[in-house]
Amino acid sequence: MDDIDGRGRSGPIVGVLRAARNAGFAVDVDGEKLRVTGPQTRSDILDEIREHKAAIIEAITHPPAGVSHYTERMKSGIEWLSTCWDKLLDGATSGGVSYNDGEAMADAFAANLERWYNLDIELRRVYPEFRGCPVGGCRTEAIVSCMHCAAPAESRPQP
Numbered sequence: 437m438d439d440i441d442g443r444g445r446s447g448p449i450v451g452v453l454r455a456a457r458n459a460g461f462a463v464d465v466d467g468e469k470l471r472v473t474g475p476q477t478r479s480d481i482l483d484e485i486r487e488h489k490a491a492i493i494e495a496i497t498h499p500p501a502g503v504s505h506y507t508e509r510m511k512s513g514i515e516w517l518s519t520c521w522d523k524l525l526d527g528a529t530s531g532g533v534s535y536n537d538g539e540a541m542a543d544a545f546a547a548n549l550e551r552w553y554n555l556d557i558e559l560r561r562v563y564p565e566f567r568g569c570p571v572g573g574c575r576t577e578a579i580v581s582c583m584h585c586a587a588p589a590e591s592r593p594q595p
């Protein structure tokens with residue numbers, strides 16, 4: 437994988453963010469500040485985050501180029517899925533799709549839906565500095581939504 441993108445990304449930041457996530461931390465940028473929520477008992481993680489604060493802000497606000505490898509596939513993926521979903525609904529109501537075609541399409545839909553979710557998971561695992569929605573905001577009526585759009589409460593600042 438392209439772990440270095442010319443921004444010195446190969447540094448400790450990815451490791452720190454991964455460790456933080458695994459320990460149950462949410463790390464995000466709020467304006468110029470870093471917003472960190474998580475278990476107070478993990479002062480080791482908090483120290484790491486504090487130590488690399490500036491670099492973490494830089495990493496989150498400037499996602500590496502490799503992210504687009506995922507977001508582009510996910511954008512065309514979500515288009516395919518919504519087109520397919522419309523066809524499936526059409527077929528179900530108008531009989532426009534024969535039973536066998538409809539079944540094959542439903543299978544393809546399910547397989548691609550799973551692929552799409554896996555891309556979302558992989559993107560956030562490979563690039564733990566990535567924040568937000570990979571497709572620029574999943575539509576509310578969409579049949580799929582990314583982890584960010586599906587769980588807005590988690591990404592909101594804690595009171």
Ligand SMILES: [Zn+2]
Nearest residue numbers: 569574582585
């Ligand atoms: Zn989304």
